[in-house]
Amino acid sequence: MKNQNRMQAKPAVFKSPVMALLGLFMLVASGCAERDAGDGIAINQIILPTDTLLNLACADAGIWRETCVLSDPENPYAGVITAEFNPNNEDGPSKFDLNAEIPAGETGAKARFYLWATALARFPSGENQWYTARALHELYNYNSDPLIQEQALKAYRSNLDNFFGSVTFFECCGGVSFSVTLNEQVADDLYRTDSTGWVRLIPGDPLNAQSLIAEWGYTYRPATPPDFNDGLVFVSQF
């Protein structure tokens, strides 16, 4: 029987791969444990930027299809939910809540850009593009940076090129909401300063804005004061 058993014995090499796998199991199993307290960093509080110096993460930051803002280390909203407004749950959290909580004026302008550019990168809509353009416009109002001026114009144009028929909703008069056509709003933002009080992106005569809009391929028929809602923008070339 002993001889027979010896005949059945195999060289150790046949078993070693199995043992190696078992060893790997021990290694892997030790790695497959829950995270401990030392892993990662707490990110409960992020201080919003209050300055107006904006470093664009890439050439088209804030313009639709470009999502580099999501990996911009200066973007406080990169990891933050920017939920779209849900008409079926009007009281639910949305990007407008975050927007409302950003300090008004100069100290909040940069944060506003990051918020809306983040929302745009995640969800392509004319609304997100327009608010991003406005945030850039506001920043330019404070820092007069020609790069930001150019970026704001690109963002406004993207609104016309990519989201021509988009609308957003404003609320007034005791909670009554009404829609605003964003192509007209873009043209108004470039043409007049009445609603924002910011400097013009196209300096000089408002007709310069009309000319630029025409260069972009659109025709703008401004509203007639005092009714600022009857302006019209047409596509003049396809």
Added chain:
Amino acid sequence: MADSKIFESMKRFFSVLTVSLFLSISFAGQANAVDVVTTHKDESGWKLQVNGSDYYIKGMVWGYTPRGQNYTFNLWSHSDDHIRDVLDYDFGLMKAAGINTIRSFAMIPPKWVTYVYEKHGIMTVINPLMGRYGYTIGGRWVPNTDYSDELTRATLKADMLELVDQYKNTPGVLMFAFGNESNYGLSWSSFEIENLPVGEQNTAKARHLYSLFNEVMAAGKKIAPNHPFTIVNGDIQYIDLIAELCTDMDLLGSNAYRGKGFTSLWREVDEKLDMPVVFFEFGSDAFNARTYEEDQYSQAVVLKEQWQEMYNKAAGNGEEGNSIGGFVFEWRDEWWKYLQIENLETQDNNASWSNQAYLFDWAEGKNNMNEEWFGVTALGPANSDGVSTARPRMAYDVLSEIWHMDPYLNKKAAFNQAINNMNLEFHALKGEVRLLKSENKESKQKLTFTGGSFFAEGVVKGSEIDVTERGENGTEYSDGEMMFLDFGFQPNEKVSGQFTLNILGNVADLEPLEIRYGRRGAPIFFEAQNLGTLDDTSTVADTFIAFEGRERVEIYDFDATYEGEDFDLTAFYHTPRYHWKNEGDFFGLVAEATDIGGMDIWNAKAPEGVEFAGKGKFDGLKIIAGPEVYWGANPKVVVKYQKTIGNTEFAFMHSEDLARRGEGTGSSGATTRQTRQTTLYAKRGLAKDTQLELGLLISAGEKIDDQFTRTDGQNVILDEIDFEDTLGFRAKLSFPLFGTKSYIATYHAGLVADGGAVLRDFGITDPSALPYSSQGNKQEYEAGMMMNFGNFMLYPKIMYRDNLVHANPFIEPSTSGGILNPGLNPRDTDNDPFAVLGNREARSAEVFLTYDPTGASFFYDWDNDWAEDARFAFNIGGNYTEYPTFTDANLFFFAPARANASFGAGLPAEDVWSVSSRMVFNPNNRAKYILNLKSGFQQSTGNPTGGTRKFQELHGKAVFGNKHIISGYIKKDAFGPYDFQRQFNVTFPEQYKIDYQILLDGSGDQSRSTSTNATSVGIRALYRTNDPDAIVPSGFEEQGDYIFQTVFYFTYRF
């Protein structure tokens, strides 16, 4: 007077009736007399005698498997008319050739044994295989029969003797034979035997085999004393054991493949056994593996010389005198033998084993035996009666000439002279002419039209709103027509393939109740918006533009194979492909792609790619690559190398995604990120029925350093993926425990260590609902115990799973005083390196009871609906799963944006359950009833809104007379029939379907088929009520309380 006449008339009538009955019974008794078959030895040698007359067996191994079918095909389940057509065709040809006996692997029912005997004069050997290819022992299917096991021996003996008893008085039975080369299948393992030196192990096993054979034969002869008993041995291996143990055997049955002659076999049998010899298999294939073409001549020459030797060895010729005949293998080619479930419509040229005795095509290191080419007739297409034709090869004519001589009536010199002078050139010419005519008819070598089907339907549909508003005019009618044309091609010997064209006529409007293949041709509508001009500022209504007549013709499927010396290369497009689970794919990297019907619904064209399968010097290497090698796969390449070292089987695999798919899977299945995986697998048997499997996984290395968020108490933590998060390990130990087949398994996987498809024990019909997941981020433990009690199987299983990192809760972000609290969002698999979804924490337990008295038609085989042959078989069981935690957010594919979108929130914690039962009734071979019942409380697979649903379902199918099929379902509060409906949590209060189909082709086999394109007419009705509170998906609005439709359809298969 009148009464007297009536009485006389009645008397005469009853007298005549009595005499008639007596005569009928007398003649019937004569017709049904059982032949007395004996072996007889005198000074001239051994003979077989039937009723005292010499009987030399001019036999043929007969079977009937049409093109496109495989071993599951059962002729005897068809109508008597069809069986008669087949038998008359085949046995008419065989009788003409002089064949007097057949051997069949499938048991021929007694009445047909008698039929072929009485009508064609051909006798039958009853040859049960006696566990050669597995057997049901104690209710459990045992693939490798252990002839040493007492229960196995008792079961086999009882079953064999029952068969002997059944056939003992059947006219036409020549003899009983048991097994089929059973000495080559001694592959069970046992501690006692494996402790012996290797050389003695099989001898020890063979002792058990032959002693059992003898027990059966000894007892059988008492039951059927008028018939000889034998075994079917592989050649004369273990002849000494046979001599020692098979003392009750009347003659030696042997399968002998020794080339043109049988060398020393006669002498050895004569010396050691002193009994007559019958070859139960011998012959030659008709394909030349060297020239790669049909070789009728070589086959015929081999058979001629074999028979000449057999005749010389018959009694009275001065030699051993122990040849009493044989059965040529085989009557007709079988196109299923290679691969067995694939390429059933084509005759494979693959040589699967080597035999140096067949010198005409043998070459060193090459296989030369072509399993699909052994017929003395070639398998042809069906004739007008639906009978597969048989094209006689040269061997048929040569054998016919030989068989028309009797070795006992002709002197040795006479038959030798006749055989030697045979005009082989003439027979060769006849064979070639038949071949050319056949090829001309089928044009097979280049391009063949192999068949197809035509389908037409008319649909009437409506909804509550339509009917309420428009009354009788509220229903809509549409019609549809579709044709499939199948082609095969074989431009040369090494390349063959097939493709199917689909042609659409109109496309019936079936949706939303039914979504079906062909919708690619339905009209689509574009909304054209008026943008206005400077001069025209008025609002113009949107207009719709319809695009009709699209995509009338498309290639439905395609595959082509190049068979080389060291590898096979297969290109495939929408043809079924199987997983690699049984060849080392422990983590399921290559998923099965057999749900062609499911893909068709969405016009998906998976699987699509190319496979390299090494052999010869590349044996063990397999590569698959393509744009979608299984449904939903990213474009990828997978490499596998498998090798057995010692007693351990190893497999290495690497899968590399080359890009990311741009389209979702099905209606709205999300696309997945591009990734890569590497696995190492080892399997080793440790003891009898004990096996250890180990696997190592490295997955998604590209995600190392990716950031993710998680919670730790009240804190939100930003963390990163490390290398160890890409590692996974899986182990499974299978072992016997108190007579059960048990297993324990564990699966540990790092956060991003995702594996592949989950493969269940019993494949797609497995009722198990254990919540397996291919995703990582888990510590999983599982155990199961398969218990068999007679024909019952009880299979409880449990699973426990924890996550390494839990799903993220939703924490609303907020800002206060310029400080942003970023909140937290449920993860998703697009924007985060991982998410907790199907791999969520779970505690699951289930048990299923299965009753199946016929183990060969396993209850969980994919085709069991029609293959199950038990009078009654069923299963019943249930699963209860506790999900103690919520999940992250699932994704769905949002087609308009051609991108994934998130459901935004995860599924809540929930305890879910399901119970189900499936029953199959076969009251006789003309009827079948199948019932499926299911009830459960289940969550959506995506949308968290709408809650968890409790539902009941009953599905049924009844087949009458192999011609009438009634099927349908009743569902209450169940999800809709398509995956997206569960994904979006869409249920319906009531769903009904009834379908009545009449098969028209007469053969009846299609009633047992899962195919829906049988030649038939039918009518189908569907009705569904809508939940008024349900969120109706876009495109399904305004249906009101209910919708319905009726479909009239006609299918013609040609």
